[in-house]
Amino acid sequence: xxxxxxxxxxxxxxxxxxxxxxxxxxxxxxxxxxxxxxxxxxxxxxxxxxxxxxxxxxxxxxxxxxxxxxxxxxxxxxxxxxxxxxxxxxxxxxxxxxxxxxxxxxxxxxxxxxxxxxxxxxxxxxxxxxxxxxxxxxxxxxxxxxxxxxxxxxxxxxxxxxxxxxxxxxxxxxxxxxxxxxxxxxxxxxxxxxxxxxxxxxxxxxxxxxxxxxxxxxxxxxxxxxxxxxxxxxxxxxxxxxxxxxxxxxxxxxxxxxxxxxxxxxxxxxxxxxxxxxxxxxxxxx
Numbered sequence: 188x189x190x191x192x193x194x195x196x197x198x199x200x201x202x203x204x205x206x207x208x209x210x211x212x213x214x215x216x217x218x219x220x221x222x223x224x225x226x227x228x229x230x231x232x233x234x235x236x237x238x239x240x241x242x243x244x245x246x247x248x249x250x251x252x253x254x255x256x257x258x259x260x261x262x263x264x265x266x267x268x269x270x271x272x273x274x275x276x277x278x279x280x281x282x283x284x285x286x287x288x289x290x291x292x293x294x295x296x297x298x299x300x301x302x303x304x305x306x307x308x309x310x311x312x313x314x315x316x317x318x319x320x321x322x323x324x325x326x327x328x329x330x331x332x333x334x335x336x337x338x339x340x341x342x343x344x345x346x347x348x349x350x351x352x353x354x355x356x357x358x359x360x361x362x363x364x365x366x367x368x369x370x371x372x373x374x375x376x377x378x379x380x381x382x383x384x385x386x387x388x389x390x391x392x393x394x395x396x397x398x399x400x401x402x403x404x405x406x407x408x409x410x411x412x413x414x415x416x417x418x419x420x421x422x423x424x425x426x427x428x429x430x431x432x433x434x435x436x437x438x439x440x441x442x443x444x445x446x447x448x449x450x451x452x453x454x455x456x457x458x459x460x461x462x463x464x465x466x467x468x469x470x471x472x473x
Contacts, residue, residue: 203263210245218287225282240277240288241270247289248273251296258304263440265300267450272299322350322358414467421446422460429457 216224216239227236248269252262276292305323329344336344336359345352415423428437439450446453 203266206263206266207249210242210249213242213245216240216243221288222282225277225280225288228277229282237277240280241273244273244289244292245270247292248296251293252300255300255304260304260307261438264438264450265303267440268299268303269296271451272296275299322348322354326355326358414464417463417467418460422456422463425453425457426460426464 221240221243224233224236224240227233228240248266252265252269255265256262272295273292276288276295279295280288280291325348326344329347336355341352341355341359345355348355415426418426425442428442430436439453442453443450
């Protein structure tokens with residue numbers, strides 16, 4: 188079954204509280220109703236049955252998303268990713284196995300949220316292997332308090348998660364590492380203590396280096412302009428709003444509302460546009 192869901196499912200665009208109130212009003216399904224809807228969807232490709240299965244479980248996605256609030260990512264985006272996982276679960280759900288949809292869907296909801304967090308939580312990826320991902324999502328809850336792990340705690344966590352003690356210590360270091368802005372705030376009186384002040388090499392102030400730097404900046408600016416020009420108007424607007432805006436980064440949901448499509452569609456357009464820009468920038472980088 189290869190169809191995708193093009194259904195009028197609520198979106199967390201606008202007021203998040205209003206969205207939560209809306210999804211909480213959708214009635215819960217009995218097991219008999221759930222099995223009947225799932226059978227209709229898989230037997231007859233009944234998309235209305237699939238929609239009812241999805242909307243009745245949207246509150247579950249909201250509940251799961253709250254558990255990942257500590258990563259500092261927008262709850263609305265987390266919910267949207269979880270909704271994608273819920274749709275995948277409905278598509279793969281087999282009512283004949285005797286398992287309630289909520290139990291089956293939790294895996295898919297969390298998987299989509301995990302992928303989103305790993306893509307966006309830090310500029311530098313902090314978890315790349317499967318073992319590191321497991322450690323990433325369990326270390327916080329397993330730590331006792333906010334202090335550093337003691338050697339016996341490191342060994343206990345490593346044994347429980349089947350990873351090495353060095354992996355636990357490294358992940359804790361990554362967690363505790365803070366991202367520091369290179370440049371100071373404009374109102375900061377101690378701007379001389381910003382990293383850019385003491386990381387800059389004095390040799391870079393030579394006229395020849397400054398000229399070379401300006402030439403490189405001009406080439407990069409020209410390359411970016413040409414890459415943006417290679418995009419259609421909608422794709423250009425999405426890239427500029429998501430990555431080049433001066434007043435902050437627009438969310439998928441804000442752009443979905445602007446263009447009247449789903450947040451997932453905005454993400455697909457963004458990914459294709461980024462790939463096209465990378466190809467356009469290759470000649471300039473060589």
